[in-house]
Amino acid sequence: MRLSPVLRAGALVAALALAVTACGGKSQQAAAGGDSLVDRAKAANKLTIGIKFDQPGIGLKTGDSYTGFDIDVADYVAKKMGVDPKNITFKQAPSAQREDLIAQGDVDLVIASYTINDNRKQKVSFAGPYFVAGQDLLVKADNTAITGPDSLNGKKLCSVSGSTSAQTVKTKWANDVSLQQYGGYSECITGLLNGTIDAITTDNIILQGYASQPANVGKLKVVGKTFTSEPYGIGFKKGDTKTQQALDSYIQNMEQDGSWAAALKKNFGADFKVPDQPAITEK
Numbered sequence: 424m425r426l427s428p429v430l431r432a433g434a435l436v437a438a439l440a441l442a443v444t445a446c447g448g449k450s451q452q453a454a455a456g457g458d459s460l461v462d463r464a465k466a467a468n469k470l471t472i473g474i475k476f477d478q479p480g481i482g483l484k485t486g487d488s489y490t491g492f493d494i495d496v497a498d499y500v501a502k503k504m505g506v507d508p509k510n511i512t513f514k515q516a517p518s519a520q521r522e523d524l525i526a527q528g529d530v531d532l533v534i535a536s537y538t539i540n541d542n543r544k545q546k547v548s549f550a551g552p553y554f555v556a557g558q559d560l561l562v563k564a565d566n567t568a569i570t571g572p573d574s575l576n577g578k579k580l581c582s583v584s585g586s587t588s589a590q591t592v593k594t595k596w597a598n599d600v601s602l603q604q605y606g607g608y609s610e611c612i613t614g615l616l617n618g619t620i621d622a623i624t625t626d627n628i629i630l631q632g633y634a635s636q637p638a639n640v641g642k643l644k645v646v647g648k649t650f651t652s653e654p655y656g657i658g659f660k661k662g663d664t665k666t667q668q669a670l671d672s673y674i675q676n677m678e679q680d681g682s683w684a685a686a687l688k689k690n691f692g693a694d695f696k697v698p699d700q701p702a703i704t705e706k
């Protein structure tokens with residue numbers, strides 16, 4: 424077939440676009456059809472969700488299986504979106520990469536102990552909150568010097584880059600403490616156990632997850648004086664209001680039908696005091 428130069432150029436562009444779509448292997452955001460993730464996910468019956476891989480109780484990868492409260496939330500909302508949880512591809516979403524993973528279309532949703540705040544809302548949209556945590560401190564079980572945020576002067580703290588926890592330390596105690604930042608909280612645990620750092624700081628339920636690990640029982644303790652409010656949201660591409668409204672209603676369903684309380688007890692222990700359900704706030 425003979426094509427004019429203009430048509431030939433057009434055909435080349437179309438072929439390239441097809442090739443990019445075909446080999447992209449990207450999340451639903453990059454797939455064709457529909458403006459809103461809820462529509463595209465339902466049509467394709469698949470979702471790519473960013474979670475934590477190293478936070479017991481919240482998001483943990485063990486071999487090929489994924490467990491934690493965030494995974495239960497992911498499974499629940501996926502089902503409501505018309506996606507079989509078996510068709511979820513979980514990707515690791517370290518704290519510092521969550522906005523970029525969403526913006527670049529590498530994941531459809533981030534459900535990863537992800538605090539809703541104004542800074543992040545400039546780049547991504549949130550549904551929720553589906554839980555409200557608070558920043559706390561994890562120390563060695565025999566530590567009597569650190570009793571709360573007022574006893575950190577001169578101490579060595581560990582937290583994670585790109586987290587609100589590290590940001591709080593930098594904002595409040597820049598001159599009083601030395602802050603070691605890693606890519607994930609599990610990396611801080613080694614330092615705490617071998618004494619190179621004095622405390623780990625992040626959300627109370629993350630810290631409780633580490634303290635409850637069989638290997639750490641009796642060795643570590645959560646101080647138990649929270650000093651921030653960390654409302655966890657589900658992050659997705661900025662401006663997708665249809666997805667936001669849908670996810671907000673699915674979170675409410677999860678709270679109302681008992682699955683939410685059941686997921687909290689399953690992941691944090693039968694004794695976990697299920698808090699009041701967080702109100703879905705204006706976003």
Ligand code: GLU
Pocket residue numbers: 518535536537538583585586587588625626629653
């Ligand atoms: N919730 C806080 C945040 O989103 C700390 C936990 C985390 O790093 O995932 O930054």
